[in-house]
Amino acid sequence: MITTHEELRGWFAGRIPDGLFESLAEVTVDREEITVVGRIAEPSLAKDTSGPEQVAAFLARAREFRERTRDDRIAVAREAEQRFGRKVSWGAECGTERVLFTHVAAPVMTRLRQPERQVLDTLVEAGVARSRSDALAWCVRLVQSHTDDWLTELRDSLEQVRRVRAQGPDTAAEEATAGEE
Template sequence: MITSEQIEKVRGWFAGRLPEDLFEEVTEVTVDREEITVIGRVPEPRLAEGASATEREAAAQGRIQEFRERTREARMTVAREAEQRFGRKVSWGAVCGAERALFTHVAAPVMTRLRQPERQVLDTLIAGGVARSRSEALAWCVRLVQRHADDWLTELRTSLEQVHRVRSQGPDATTS
């Protein structure tokens, strides 16, 4: 598990390293074992008063695409430094108004062994057209749990951070 201190170091490094004019603000820095995802807010395009929701959505998508192309070189320079420093791939995204887009991100393979009743759940999702493969069905299940158990998962992560802090203070902890 990634500790809150490790996450704070990554967030702090990005806060100091990102060019001042890259984002209006960094809205999210997420870290796991394989990847660091940096998402920032970009300025909304100016539209005529009374612009429709469809026009606003299209304008925001266009602004995100423009930002992606215009800042590619600067983002890749920062990503290369971060990948060397933290040993993880760096992915980027942007938020503009109500629109949110990830540019690139890691799809890490996960190996699991399932018993027949669990495989039957996945196979039912495939037969029902929800997924095309067991892998896709399993990803669908994870997203469903994530959506419906967010508070519980947040509490579990907080508890795990506390366990890590207590372990680091134990008799086998190394002191500097």
């Protein structure tokens, strides 16, 4: 069974059909979902193409890629979902644009005191969010955008802890042999 992020990334790198992506840009995982994002070829554009025209071309290329590769991606996703017990979502990077095709929106339960609820309600009343749920998601994205370096370091540390644990002795086997003495 795959236990580390590197092994998971390696599994996808080995399992994704050759030529599907130019390169595997990112594989992220949490309790519910594995998201696989690959870099795809940019469309040929004139050197003097405007910024908005480039963005439109990159997004159109990503949509074309999504349709053309659907069967291949579904086959890999089914195998991965059975093997890892998580949904697989896909995305593509083209030029300056990143597009996620599908992704899980998992409900998260939390208890908030009145001051925290007032923050959410203010965001709703101001039209920043449609609901408390949207407001909470907005807050998480805001924190994420300001703490990416810190979160990356924390995730790397957690991955190191997982690797060390995986290299440790098998406690179930030790307990079984201890009972035989």
